[in-house]
Amino acid sequence: MGEMEVSRRALLRVFGGGAVAAMGVAAAGCGSDSGQTVPANPDDVSGKVTMWIYPIDATHEKDWWPAQIEAFRKQYTKVDVTVTVQPWADRDTKLTTAIAGDTGPDVVYLIPDQLPQYAQSGSLADVSDVIASDKSDFRPNALDAMTYNDTLYGVPILMGGTGTLINKKVMAAAGITQTPASWDDMLAIAPALKAKGYYLTEYEADPAQTLNLTFYPLLWEAGGEVLSPDGKSAAFNSPAGVATLSYLKQLVDGGYVPTQPLTKTPPTESDPVAHGKVAVVTEFGVSDLFTMPGVNLADWEVVAPLKKTVAVGYGVVGGLSVLEGAQNKVAAKAWVKWLASPDQLKAFDKDRKYFSPRVSVGALFAGDPLTGAAEKFTDDTKSGEINPKARQVMDLIKPEIQATLLGHKSVTAALDSAAKSVNDLLARG
Amino acid sequence: MSVRTTTPPARPSAPRPAPVGRWARLRRSGSGIALLFVAPYLLLFLVFRIGPTIAGMLLSLGQYRINGELEWRGLDNFQRLLQDTLFWNALKVTCVYTAIAVPLTVAVSLCMAQLCVRSIRGIAVYRVLYFLPVVTSLVTTSVIWLWLYSSDGPLNWLFGKIGVGPVPWLSSGAMVLPSLSLLSVWTRFGYDMLILLAGLLAIPAEYAEAAVVDGASAWQRFWRITLPQLKPALFLVVVLEIIQSFQVFDVIYVMTAGGPERSSYSLVYMVYDEGFHYFDFGYASAAGVVLFAITLVVSLIQRWLFREES
Numbered sequence: 001m002g003e004m005e006v007s008r009r010a011l012l013r014v015f016g017g018g019a020v021a022a023m024g025v026a027a028a029g030c031g032s033d034s035g036q037t038v039p040a041n042p043d044d045v046s047g048k049v050t051m052w053i054y055p056i057d058a059t060h061e062k063d064w065w066p067a068q069i070e071a072f073r074k075q076y077t078k079v080d081v082t083v084t085v086q087p088w089a090d091r092d093t094k095l096t097t098a099i100a101g102d103t104g105p106d107v108v109y110l111i112p113d114q115l116p117q118y119a120q121s122g123s124l125a126d127v128s129d130v131i132a133s134d135k136s137d138f139r140p141n142a143l144d145a146m147t148y149n150d151t152l153y154g155v156p157i158l159m160g161g162t163g164t165l166i167n168k169k170v171m172a173a174a175g176i177t178q179t180p181a182s183w184d185d186m187l188a189i190a191p192a193l194k195a196k197g198y199y200l201t202e203y204e205a206d207p208a209q210t211l212n213l214t215f216y217p218l219l220w221e222a223g224g225e226v227l228s229p230d231g232k233s234a235a236f237n238s239p240a241g242v243a244t245l246s247y248l249k250q251l252v253d254g255g256y257v258p259t260q261p262l263t264k265t266p267p268t269e270s271d272p273v274a275h276g277k278v279a280v281v282t283e284f285g286v287s288d289l290f291t292m293p294g295v296n297l298a299d300w301e302v303v304a305p306l307k308k309t310v311a312v313g314y315g316v317v318g319g320l321s322v323l324e325g326a327q328n329k330v331a332a333k334a335w336v337k338w339l340a341s342p343d344q345l346k347a348f349d350k351d352r353k354y355f356s357p358r359v360s361v362g363a364l365f366a367g368d369p370l371t372g373a374a375e376k377f378t379d380d381t382k383s384g385e386i387n388p389k390a391r392q393v394m395d396l397i398k399p400e401i402q403a404t405l406l407g408h409k410s411v412t413a414a415l416d417s418a419a420k421s422v423n424d425l426l427a428r429g
Numbered sequence: 430m431s432v433r434t435t436t437p438p439a440r441p442s443a444p445r446p447a448p449v450g451r452w453a454r455l456r457r458s459g460s461g462i463a464l465l466f467v468a469p470y471l472l473l474f475l476v477f478r479i480g481p482t483i484a485g486m487l488l489s490l491g492q493y494r495i496n497g498e499l500e501w502r503g504l505d506n507f508q509r510l511l512q513d514t515l516f517w518n519a520l521k522v523t524c525v526y527t528a529i530a531v532p533l534t535v536a537v538s539l540c541m542a543q544l545c546v547r548s549i550r551g552i553a554v555y556r557v558l559y560f561l562p563v564v565t566s567l568v569t570t571s572v573i574w575l576w577l578y579s580s581d582g583p584l585n586w587l588f589g590k591i592g593v594g595p596v597p598w599l600s601s602g603a604m605v606l607p608s609l610s611l612l613s614v615w616t617r618f619g620y621d622m623l624i625l626l627a628g629l630l631a632i633p634a635e636y637a638e639a640a641v642v643d644g645a646s647a648w649q650r651f652w653r654i655t656l657p658q659l660k661p662a663l664f665l666v667v668v669l670e671i672i673q674s675f676q677v678f679d680v681i682y683v684m685t686a687g688g689p690e691r692s693s694y695s696l697v698y699m700v701y702d703e704g705f706h707y708f709d710f711g712y713a714s715a716a717g718v719v720l721f722a723i724t725l726v727v728s729l730i731q732r733w734l735f736r737e738e739s
Contacts, residue, residue, distance in 0.1 A: 093705045099495045117708050122496040208686035260580045263600035263689045270579070324496065392707050399690045406600075406689060421514075428509075 037129040038334045046078035047328030049335045051107040052086050052095070056158070056318065057352040061085045064351065072338050079331045099123050099325065106326035107336055110154055111318055112145040112383040113212065113390065118321070120388040124153040125322040125329055130337045131155055137342070142357035145317035145383040154319030155340045156357035158349050161315040161381045162213065163374040164306055165281040165289065167273075169299040170198050180280060182307045183221070183247055190256040193279050200256035201280045202273060203248055205402040206265040211394045212314050212384040213283045215401055218244045220382055223309035231387045232426050234419035236397065237412075243308065245404055245411045252405045262405050269293050282306060282313070286370045287353050302373035305380055315381025317357065389425060396421040482721070489714035506715035516716060518691055519699040522606070526695065527674035530610035534670050535663070537614050538621035543651075545622065546629045556626070560619040567616060571683035574612050575599075578684075599685055602692035609693060612680055617673065621666045628662030629655065668731040672724055696720050 039045060055061045065083040072081060084105070086094065092114065098104040099118075110118065118124050128151065131138060138156060146154035166179055171189075174196045180186045190200040204214055216226060224240025227233065235241075251257045258272045265271075272278050274292040276299070286302060289295050305313035320339065322332045338344060342360050349356045350364045353371055355378045365372040384390060400414035409417070452461065489507070492500040510516045545556050562570065577584050578598035588594035598608040632655065640650045656663075678697040681687060687694035687702075696716060704713035 090705075096495045096705060096708065100497065118495075121494045121708060122498070206686065207688035207691075260600070263597075264575070264579075264685070266579065267576075270581075389707075395702065395706075399688065402688060403690045408602075408690065 036330045036333070037132075038330060038337050042076045042334070043078065045076055045331050045334045047331035048080045048082070049107060049326075049328065049332050050082045050084065050105040051109075051320075051335065052084050052105040053109045054086055054088050054091060056109075056354070060351065068339070068344070072335065075338065076331075076334055079334060081335055099323065102325065104323055104325060106328065106332040107320055107322055109157075109318060110321045111316055112386055113210070115146060115153055115319070115321065116148045116386050116388040116390060119148040119151070119153045123324055125324045125326065126151050126153065127155055127322055127333065127336065128152040130322075130333050131340065137358050137360050139357050139359060139379060141315070141379065141381060141383070142317050142319075145386065146319045148386055148388075154321040155336050156317050156319045157340055157345060158318040158352065158354035159315055159357050159378055159381070160285055160287070160317075160354055161374050161377050162217065162282060162285045162305070162313045163302045163377050164304065164313070165284075165286070166301050166303055167276065167279050167281075167299055168301055169296075170276060170279040174198055174279070176279075179301075179303050180306065181304065181311075186280065186306065187247075187250065189279070190251070190254060194255055197277075199258050199272060199278045200251065202261055202271075202278050202283060203251065203257050203405070204261040204265045204283060205398070205405050206261060206263060207395075207398050207402070209265055210384075211397060211401075215244065215248075215397070216384060217282065217305070217312065217314045217382075218247065218308075220312045221306055221308045221310060222247075226385045226393065227387060227422075227426075231385075234393075234422040234426075236422075237415040237419040240309075241415050242411055245401065245415060247308075248401070249404055249411060262402065286374045289370070290353075297370060300370060302370050304377055311380060313377060313381050315378065315383055317383045318354070392425055393422050396425065485714045485717055485721075488711055489718045491711050493710040493714075495708060495710075502711060506712050507719075509712065510715055510719065515691075515694075515699065516696075519694050519696045519716075520719075522692065522694055523675055523677070523696040526606050526610065526677060526693075527671055529607055530613040530674045530677075531667065531670045533610055534614045534617050534621060535666055538618045538625055538666065539663075541618055541622045542625035542629055543655075545626055556623075559622055562616050563619040565616075567679045568683055570616055571612070571680045574615075574680075575684050578608060600689055602690055605685060605689065605693045609677070609680055609684065612684075613674070613677070616680075617670065621670065624666050624669075625659065625662050628659045632658040664731055664734065668728060671727050675720060675724055675727075 053061065053065075057064070062085050065085075069081045069083065073079065095104065095108060095118075104123075115124070131152070135143070139159070142156035142159055143152065146152055146156055164180075170193070171177075171179075174189070174193045176189050176192055178185070178189070180189060186200060193200050219226065219236060219241060222240040222243045224238050224244065225235045228235045252259075252262065258277070260266055261271075268274060268291070271292065273281055274294050276294075282305070289297060289300060305311045320336045322329055322336060326332045339348070340358075342358055345356050345358055346361045346364065349361070353365070355375045356362075356364060363372065363375055365375050385393065387393070397418045400409065400418040403409040404411055404414040456462075488499075490504070491502050492506075494500075541559055545552060545559065576582055579585075580595050580597075580600070584598065585595040588596055597604050599605050636654045636658070637650050640654055645653065676697050677695050678701065681693050681695055681698050682701075685693045687698050697720065700713045700716045700720070702713075703709045703716060
């Protein structure tokens with residue numbers, strides 16, 4: 001079938017403004033001018049910048065920004081900045097409709113899970129120039145997470161890490177003295193924990209849960225990858241993938257994990273982790289422990305990510321992206337550059353208990369037994385597949401993993417079925 | 430002598446009715462003012478309902494990117510739908526859910542309407558109480574039911590007392606749709622009950638009285654008199670419920686996210702995923718158009734059945 005590009009203006013002519021506005025077909029309409037860089041002299045920058053951020057720190061986010069804007073304006077006197085703290089819920093729905101309706105912000109906070117889709121749709125500007133002068137100061141895994149098709153679409157401002165959380169009290173109650181470092185170690189201590197009424201770990205196969213926190217880190221630990229290096233075919237059905245799913249199946253069949261999270265993640269207050277029933281947690285970070293009711297932080301310690309063939313864990317990277325439709329890209333980039341400077345990042349990350357993507361910032365939580373321990377593994381983290389189809393790929397794998405763990409499919413049948421669906425998806429382009 | 434000639438007086442013509450324009454007719458019949466009152470709603474309806482519907486249909490024929498580019502694809506999205514196992518699964522889930530939820534909700538609503546039609550002391554309070562779930566937020570209701578259905582929740586505790594369970598309400602592929610249908614009954618029966626109640630109250634009492642005199646039993650009176658008289662209201666309720674069931678989304682979004690193993694992955698959930706999760710708006714619109722077509726066909730069948738009855 002012949003393909004024809006239809007511009008927004010043509011649509012407006014044919015169908016009238018009302019209908020097209022209702023469609024949300026309001027393109028940014030701006031050509032790419034990613035060549036615009038921030039001038040050395042702040043007085044040469046002027047204009048308005050709007051930024052959407054989310055409650056990274058739920059309690060202080062709104063109060064944090066006015067002082068930063070004021071400090072920025074002392075340097076960039078001709079730039080007005082407005083920061084809007086948007087709710088996490090439905091953030092993509094709001095952002096996509098805002099971009100389509102030409103009411104989007106100039107700068108937005110994105111994570112690697114979102115970035116490739118927006119980049120592929122042509123909604124993001126290249127921000128390589130923002131960090132060109134000190135690129136080497138950023139951790140490579142942070143930059144990789146914000147890079148799509150060899151172009152940097154977001155300046156990293158924070159990093160997180162899951163590490164391996166150990167409930168020392170549970171381990172002691174089961175008479176275990178050796179901290180597990182590998183899958184074999186995990187399987188070795190599981191019977192002792194079960195005998196005392198504890199679970200070895202927790203695995204959330206709930207379709208609402210991201211595989212970035214559950215299946216993928218285990219796959220990486222086994223030396224596997226989700227997709228081939230060119231991103232055009234499935235790679236998770238490799239021997240490493242089979243080993244990963246078999247390991248999980250072993251945990252479920254052995255009764256070493258609670259069963260409810262296999263279908264629905266329990267509310268925090270009734271999570272077996274919060275109730276002190278789980279010995280080892282790999283699916284969330286230290287910051288999650290802080291918000292769990294009833295958790296005694298003194299019972300916990302953080303150790304290196306587990307290892308099958310390589311020790312690696314999931315670590316979120318958050319970055320600031322400049323939208324292609326930004327009214328004033330130079331001013332937007334100036335704001336991002338200022339925020340991503342070492343001094344600003346230090347304050348930003350420390351206040352939110354995240355780690356810095358800049359090496360020069362150094363350790364922020366050296367004195368903190370939990371967060372400080374997790375911070376040491378910042379370089380050993382990956383943040384998921386940087387692919388515009390990553391979410392679809394994930395949604396095709398999830399039901400197959402769940403089917404295996406619920407005993408409805410064999411490991412190889414599930415992985416092969418998922419691989420076929422993923423390959424079909426990727427072949428569509 | 431002069432002759433005065435006078436022009437004969439003009440013959441008085443028959444009184445002609447004043448020309449009645451379209452607007453005058455509208456004014457006389459009162460339709461004009463009615464139209465004026467309806468106009469704001471009509472405008473909003475056109476802009477926010479008809480407009481997006483047409484726009485969605487147009488989008489289904491292309492690939493739309495959020496930066497405004499629209500690429501014409503003809504019927505490609507529909508062809509892709511036909512080959513997509515995910516779509517067929519979503520359609521099956523939606524149909525099965527509808528087949529369970531609709532009869533269940535209508536049956537409960539009818540029973541409750543029958544109970545509420547009686548003139549007993551405090552019946553108004555009961556009617557209000559039964560209507561409360563309708564005005565409660567669906568998300569709030571879903572969160573509460575999530576707790577009720579949890580493996581160590583109150584329902585399983587209750588079943589455990591009689592030696593049954595634990596029942597995998599939401600964790601089994603076979604149980605998840607009946608469990609969600611129960612929630613649908615809870616949230617919808619109050620609204621349907623109200624419609625059926627109005628229908629029941631409109632049935633002349635003489636029919637039932639005559640039947641009693643003839644010696645008809647309660648069941649015979651219900652089957653032979655109440656049900657046939659209630660058919661228009663019942664048809665309306667059935668159609669509303671079918672439309673509602675075909676559009677099920679909120680409860681699935683909150684309670685199961687389409688799982689386990691896509692056993693509750695409905696068509697609207699798929700539309701949401703394809704649109705706002707994968708940014709494939711054209712494909713999402715195509716699925717939406719199919720849903721629209723199904724709903725339209727069902728509504729037309731209902732209309733035809735209703736005419737037959739008339």
